[in-house]
Amino acid sequence: MKPLGVAVAGLGRIGVVHTEILSYRVEGARLVAVTDVVEKLARTTGEKFKVKYYTDYDKLLSDPEVEAVFVATPTYLHHDMIVKAFEAGKHVFTEKPITVTVEEAVNVVRKAEKHGLKLMVGYMRRFDDAYMEAMKRIREGSIGKPVAFLNIARDPGAPPGWAQDPKLSGGIFLDMLSHDFDMARYLIGSEVKRLHVMGSAVLYDEIKAKGDLDLVNISFEFENGVYGVLHGSRKSVFGYDLRTEVLGTDGTIYVGNSVDPNLALGTKSGVLFRGVQWFWSRFYEAYVREDQAFVKAVLEDKTPPITGLDGLRVVEIAEACWQSLREGKPVSVTRSI
Amino acid sequence: MKPLGVAVAGLGRIGVVHTEILSYRVEGARLVAVTDVVEKLARTTGEKFKVKYYTDYDKLLSDPEVEAVFVATPTYLHHDMIVKAFEAGKHVFTEKPITVTVEEAVNVVRKAEKHGLKLMVGYMRRFDDAYMEAMKRIREGSIGKPVAFLNIARDPGAPPGWAQDPKLSGGIFLDMLSHDFDMARYLIGSEVKRLHVMGSAVLYDEIKAKGDLDLVNISFEFENGVYGVLHGSRKSVFGYDLRTEVLGTDGTIYVGNSVDPNLALGTKSGVLFRGVQWFWSRFYEAYVREDQAFVKAVLEDKTPPITGLDGLRVVEIAEACWQSLREGKPVSVTRSI
Amino acid sequence: MKPLGVAVAGLGRIGVVHTEILSYRVEGARLVAVTDVVEKLARTTGEKFKVKYYTDYDKLLSDPEVEAVFVATPTYLHHDMIVKAFEAGKHVFTEKPITVTVEEAVNVVRKAEKHGLKLMVGYMRRFDDAYMEAMKRIREGSIGKPVAFLNIARDPGAPPGWAQDPKLSGGIFLDMLSHDFDMARYLIGSEVKRLHVMGSAVLYDEIKAKGDLDLVNISFEFENGVYGVLHGSRKSVFGYDLRTEVLGTDGTIYVGNSVDPNLALGTKSGVLFRGVQWFWSRFYEAYVREDQAFVKAVLEDKTPPITGLDGLRVVEIAEACWQSLREGKPVSVTRSI
Amino acid sequence: MKPLGVAVAGLGRIGVVHTEILSYRVEGARLVAVTDVVEKLARTTGEKFKVKYYTDYDKLLSDPEVEAVFVATPTYLHHDMIVKAFEAGKHVFTEKPITVTVEEAVNVVRKAEKHGLKLMVGYMRRFDDAYMEAMKRIREGSIGKPVAFLNIARDPGAPPGWAQDPKLSGGIFLDMLSHDFDMARYLIGSEVKRLHVMGSAVLYDEIKAKGDLDLVNISFEFENGVYGVLHGSRKSVFGYDLRTEVLGTDGTIYVGNSVDPNLALGTKSGVLFRGVQWFWSRFYEAYVREDQAFVKAVLEDKTPPITGLDGLRVVEIAEACWQSLREGKPVSVTRSI
Structure with a gap:
């Protein structure tokens, strides 16, 4: 089969992670070009991976060898870049979150449908x-009927500058915690119906200054009656602390861990x-599998495993989080489509 | 010094745990008598520990050798038994929770003051x-300034029959989770100001029938600005699953664990x-230390380390939890004293 | 049934651990007296537990209420005290190891037989x-056929003064590692046939000065073809580090752990x-069960679960260890009975 | 700088792992060609990585673009292939172990010197x-003075057919455990002086038939007085079980773990x-770093971090292991150079 030009x-x-993966780890994909507005970045990356490079996104889109685009720019650029790609007839894999607003996400989803092109959103944890x-264990019934979802997510540090501005990134609920909500929806197999947020900005002055939060607790209820709780923090000084639990009537599934068990030093202080190192190393193979899954879906003309609707759902949840915070009470999550 | 007759x-x-501990592990205490309305229980326990036994609580209270009473009856009996003990001039250690209602707790606290007698409530985890x-680590500043409290509490099974009736036990918020709220207040050193509850009865039909819950998520805010989240379940099929975390600006403290690491079996299925065994073995030494602390406080005429007010505060929180559940929104915790 | 006077x-x-346990945790036992050559120790212990006390062991033995003696003196006193107890018609539970030498152990075993009295040796780990x-898992076949035994034993610190002298304690092989050899024999269900020792005294000058070792590696072979390895150290600065593994054709059993998982502090340095606290707390309940098992065996006139022969076998092994060390090569373990 | 043709x-x-790594992860390397006697393997790999392919090793060696060869064939082919490469003027990175016999290893080391070419042996764990x-921690003194080295190595299963024949692979001591001896030498910074082996073939009939072992315990002594013990097994049914410990006067370093902590399932049976997955995933990044280190050493004309002498030392140890097994006693390790 002719490889897909990406x-x-x-x-x-x-x-760069996607570039590296697409250049050698994805059967069926052929990396054709890269683009960045920073000329030096575009050039050195293009040279390193021996592909064309552009600083002008429109030129990339007019390259007939490019059949699919991986959008890995800051969130606030997603909407326009995805729409342009569809208009140029390209399939799109976009990094998470799909867009900053629900309105944008709806538009993106509709454009994909209109043009009959594939759209996938990069919640790579599904491929970990x-x-x-x-x-698999939950689906097989190993824990009986799920009754509760619990997620603790503590990033080692603050996000890059632009992502501290909720107008550009969607803020903590979207930029960081949409990963966790995506996983909640995925593992529980139901939509979030109602949620309540408590939280504040106590860890970083710059985050507070931009109007975002850095510490939140979110209680929520799924349509199927399962209850969830999500605790998120932008700080964990010793490393990435990500843990997910699903409690069922007959057992509990635990994913993740606070520590790397491969090295311990016992001294008078203790052991x-x-x-845990951040997501680069923790989830590298998940990134590989998600890129493979997207390319496979395009080549076989199938629905990608994480759709535009999946991307939209977590933007709806994030907007509900902001609303709950403003109103100081639980709110329902509104569906736009 | 003359030992305290208990x-x-x-x-x-x-x-029985307190009886065993008081009979040999508490310097300064002399176990004098035991009482239970079930004659056989009173008799065999009295004989085993070589002390007097009563089936009539009033007779126990009129025994001049008894200087302090350890109340370990079902919660709904606490108020009257504690008040009677005070009226008979006895100091009181009561098992948690102090009483079923705030009104009762207030009365108990006032009666202790009026009679100038000691009152301690048995939140033994403080002595673990x-x-x-x-x-100690938090007070020393090892984690910087605390910003979040998180607690996961899953009991291995449903409580005894009477405790499934919230009118008799205060329900899950008081009977089970007041331990966790007491620890929250203790570790954070601040009062719970506002809270929001989501939860339901999905694990046991008998609990649902009595109007109690068996699965809850509670978000809350302390007066000092720290945020908390508490997840509680009446079921954990493989054992007691109790974990507490305090996140600070410079680190995290973790207490508790899901598994006993002392035995592992590696086979084709995994390892x-x-x-973890339930609280009996997990907290036995904590029970010993709390009994010692109460006896010491009485003998030295000092305030016990867990006071009637501590007991009252978690009843206030539990009532706020029920209110939040009824109203479906966050509520403030009201202080009665 | 009339309780056994102990x-x-x-x-x-x-x-003191045995005194405490026998005074309240052993159904069927009645603590009658305690003895120690240090008068103050004898008196305060007797008073605390409300029993008779002696400073003269012979007087204790002539007390007709005493039916069984728990010998908990330094090892070099065991032989004479056990023999005297038998001659006075008392059953004997002795702390490990049974005696310092094989010759003594043989004599003790023969005396027990001659007098028809019970003898048990306190390898309490069997009751953990x-x-x-x-x-249980090994016997049930969970790991298939055992093929290897591995034990890592690191004490937190050097033993008390007398136990540093191998002439009084038997040295590291007997005083410390006979626990591990007893467990090896127990779990594998076969005798140690041949062994080879490497080791030295590098941790404590006082141990070196007395001619004992503080660091050893022992390879050995059981009669049933299983291979074993035992690593022992008299030092582990952060706590007791005891781990045992049995590898089988279908799995591995792991017992023990280096750390207490119930408390962790995550800071910039890591988590x-x-x-683990030393054997007092780790094995307290095992001490209780072993005392119960001895009393039960006496009352029911059955063979105790750990016999004088069990005690002898590990003395034979310890002597073989010293021989291997002297000769610098593997040696066979000689059986005396 | 002109990249090194490899x-x-x-x-x-x-x-294939080296091919993949050299094609995109090593700055300064340019993958030029691959070779295998199996034509299909050579062709598909060459096509996949877009490089030349040969079935004839001599042709590869006469390719002037090839400046360094990575030898990844079965051990018994190493000697001749390495020598040929040197004679063709190519630098050599060879997979471990360097050769089957000490005699061969000595020859290889001497040939490298004679031709003034680089030689590195692939003990990748040094780059984990x-x-x-x-x-780093040991060198910094975190555990004080090292006194003992301990290693547990259990492979999930038997090696490929040819490696079960000790004449072709060097047997368990060289094929499998030379990794562990290399790590011992590396962490302790001293040579193994004397060792004693016990072991047998009890896990696989085919290994026994070929005269190799599948279960061994090795005690040894370093020249600097540190004692070591190494336990190896060719079977661990639930996954790779590799753990290394260095005990020092002030602490203990632990490397490795029996389980992957990232997923746990709690049910009635336990948790x-x-x-752990085998070395592919556990050590992938270590393979990357070792390839980078070799290429860097060649380009900068420096001694590679793992030399031919390092490779020789563990062959000497493996031969001593066989001798100890034959003679049933401890033996000294003889140095050939």
Whole structure:
């Protein structure tokens, strides 16, 4: 089968990960080009991976060898870039979250339908082998009927500057915690119906200044009656602390861990373990599998495993979180489509 | 110094623990008598520990050798028994929770003051060496400024029959989770100001029938600005699953664990650990220390480390939880004293 | 049934543990007296537990209420005290190891037989619930056919003064590691046939000065073809580090752990766990069960679960260890009975 | 700087790993060609990585673009292939172990010197971040003076057919455990002086039939007085079980773990963790770093971090292991150079 010509737009840390993966780990994909507005970044990346490079996204879109675009730019650029790609007849894989607002997300989803093109959103945790195994066990009934979902997510540090501005990134609920809501929807197999937020900005002055939060607790209820709770923090000084639990009538599934068990130092103080390195290494193979899944879906003309609607749902949840915070009470999550 | 004459009232599982501890582990205490309305229980316990036994609580109270009473009966009996003990001039250690209602708790606290007698409430976790060490580390500043409190509490099974009736036990918020709220107040050093509850009865039909819950998520805010979240379940099929975390600006304290690491079986299925045994064994030494602390406080005429007010505060919180559940929104916690 | 009158001889740390346990935790036992050559120790212990006390062991033995003696004195006193107890018609529970030399152990075993009295040796780990469960799983075939035994034993610190002299204690192989060899024999169900020792005294000058070792590696072979390895150290600065593994054709059993998982502190340095407290707390319930098992065996006139022969076997092994060390090569373990 | 032209010889599982790494992860390297005697393997790999492919090793060696060869063929082919490469003027990175016999290893080391070419042996664990951190901590004095080295190595299953024949692979001591001896030498910074082996073939009939062992315990002594013990097994049914410990006067370093902590399933049976996946995933990044280190050493004309002498030392140890087994006693390790 003729390989799919792919390009990566946006060569920040996550764009480079996709570039690397697409250049050698995805059967059926042929990396054709990369693009970034920063000329030096575009050029060095293009040279390193021996592909074309552009600084002008429109030129990339007019390259007939490019059949699908991986959008890895800051969130506030997603909507326009995705829409342009569809108009140029390209399939789109976009990094999470799909867009900043519900309105934009709805538009993106509708454009994909209109043009009959594939759209996938990069919630890579769904492709992590621990989460996949958890999903399998839940589906097999190993824990009986799920009754509660619990997620603790503590990032090692604050996000890059632009992502501290909720107008550009959607804020903590979208930029960071939409991963966790996506996983909640995925593992429980139901939509979030109602939620209540408590939280504040106590860890970073710059986050507070931009009007975002850095510490939140969210209680929520799924349509199928399962209850969830999500605790998120933008700080964990010793490393990435991400843990997910699903409690069922007959058991509990635990995913994730606070420490790397591979090294310990016992001294008079006690036994010291290392923290877990951030998502780069923790989820690298998940990124590989998600890119493979997208390329496969395009080549076989099938629905990608994480759709535009999946992307929209978590934007709706994030907007409900902001509303709950403003109103100081639980709110219903509104569906736009 | 002349030892303090103590008696235990109520010889269920927890009353027997106190009887055993008071008979040999508490310097300064002399176990004088036990009482239970079930004659056989009173007699066999009295004989085993070589002390007097009564089936009539009033007779116990009129025994001049008894200087302090350990109340270990079902919660709905606490108020009257504690008040009677005070009227008979006895100091009181009561098992948690102090009473079923705020009104009762207020009365008990006032009666203790009026009679100038000691009153302590048995939140034994404060005497567990892991929790004590956590407290010490937090006070020393090891985690910087605390910003969030998180607690996961899953009991291995439903409580005894009477405790499934919220009118008799105060329900899940008081009977089970007041332990966790007491620890929250203790570790954070601030009062719970506002809270929001989501939850339901999905695990046990008998609990649902009595109007109690068996699965809850509670978000709350302390007066000092710290945010908390508490997840509670009446079921954990493999054992007691109790974990507490305090996140600070410079670190995190973790207390508790889901598994007993002392035995593992590796087979083709993976590596299987045992669950943690319930509070009997997990907290036995904490029960010893709390009984010692009460006896010491009485003998030295000092305020016990867990006061009637501490007991009252968590009843106020539990009532606020019920209110939030009824109203479907966050509520403020009202202080009665 | 009339309870068994018991007495404890030797009121050091382990003697007090037995005194405490026998005074309230052993159904069927009645603590009658305690003895120690240090008058103050004998008196305060007797008063605390409300029993007779002696400073003269012979007087204790002539007390007709004493039917069984728990010998908890330093090892070099065991032989004479056990023999005297038999001659006075008392059953004997002795702390490990049974005696310093094989010759003494043989004599003790023969005397027990001659007098028709019970003799049990205190390898309490056999009554630890993790080791018991391990034994059960092995017997049930959970790991298939055992092929290897591995034991890591690191004490937190050097033993008391007298125990540093191998002429008084038998040295590291007997004083410390006979626990591990007893467990090896127990879990594998076969005798140690041949062994080879490497080791030295590098941790404590006082141990080196007395001619004992503080760091050893022992390879050995059981009669049934299983291979074993035992690593022992008299030092582990953060706590007790005891781990046992049995590898089978279909799985592995792990017992023990290096850390207490109930408390962790995550800071910039990593995540710090506490070490495990020494055998007092780790094995307290095992001591209770072993005392119960001895009393039960006497009352029911049955063979105790750990016999004088069991005690002898590990003395034979310890002597073989010293021989291997002297000769610098593997040696066979000689059986005396 | 002009990149180094590299080629991979032998396209089994480990050869493909090097091919993949050299094609995109090593700055300064340019993958030029691959070779394997199996034409299909050579062709598909060459096509996939867009490089030349050969079935004839001599042709590869006469390709002037090839400046360094990565030898990843079965051990018994190493000697001749390495020598040929040197004679053709190519630098050599060889997979471990360097050769089957000490005689061959000596010859290879001498040939490298004679031709003035680089030679590195692939003990990749030295580049694993946990082992590297352990090394750093030991060198910094975190555990005081090292006194004991302990290693438990259990492979999930038997090696490929040819490696079961000790004449072709060197047997368990060289094929499997030379990794562990290399790590011992590395972490302790001293040579193994004397060792004693016990072991047998009890797990696999085919291994027994070929005269190899599948279960061994090795005690040893380093020249600097540190004692070591190494336990190896060719079977661990739930996954790779590799753990290394260095005990020092002031602490203990632990590397490795029996389980993957990222997924646990709690049910009535207990809490089930996954085993650790084999070395592919556990050590992938270590393979990357070792390839980078070799290429860097060649480009900068420096001594590679793992030399031919390092490779020789563990062959000497493996031969001593066989001798100890034959003679049934401890033996000294003889140095050939």
